[in-house]
Amino acid sequence: MTSTTNRDYKPSLDALTRFREEITIARRKTGHLQKELADALGIDAQVLSRKLHGAKRSLLTHAEVKQIIKVLADWDGITTRAEAGKLLKLMGLKAESFSELDWKSPPLDKLEIASPHTQSPRIVSPGQ
Numbered sequence: 001m002t003s004t005t006n007r008d009y010k011p012s013l014d015a016l017t018r019f020r021e022e023i024t025i026a027r028r029k030t031g032h033l034q035k036e037l038a039d040a041l042g043i044d045a046q047v048l049s050r051k052l053h054g055a056k057r058s059l060l061t062h063a064e065v066k067q068i069i070k071v072l073a074d075w076d077g078i079t080t081r082a083e084a085g086k087l088l089k090l091m092g093l094k095a096e097s098f099s100e101l102d103w104k105s106p107p108l109d110k111l112e113i114a115s116p117h118t119q120s121p122r123i124v125s126p127g128q
Contacts, residue, residue, distance in 0.1 A: 010059065011091055019090040020052045023068060026077030040071045065091045066098065074107035081111045 011019065027037055038048040041064055050058040060068070069087055072078045078087070081103070085095050102108055 015090045016054050022087060026072045030075040030077045032075055037071060041067055062093060065093060070107055073111055079112055081113050084111055
């Protein structure tokens with residue numbers, strides 16, 4: 001099985017906190033409990049909690065980070081590749097951590113790809 005630590009990357013406490021907050025928001029959006037996420041990962045809920053808090057030097061493995069993203073995509077907790085990319089980056093991974101086949105296969109194939117020509121909506125303040 002996978003180890004409980006990543007020897008090649010240790011996220012900063014800030015990055016780990018932001019990752020935990022982002023996945024909590026995404027998970028709660030779908031009505032799922034942290035225990036259900038732990039079950040989907042095949043680990044005990046207390047182990048997941050320790051890893052999400054960096055307690056007792058426990059860290060998520062890269063495989064677990066990727067699996068969390070897949071589960072959240074399956075649950076529609078995240079709906080875009082940009083959201084997946086943000087989670088990957090927080091944990092020291094890149095979009096290329098998933099193969100092109102991964103991106104084209106369920107559940108990642110459900111994630112919307114932002115068009116390079118899509119612009120963010122412009123906020124116009126009163127009086128402009």
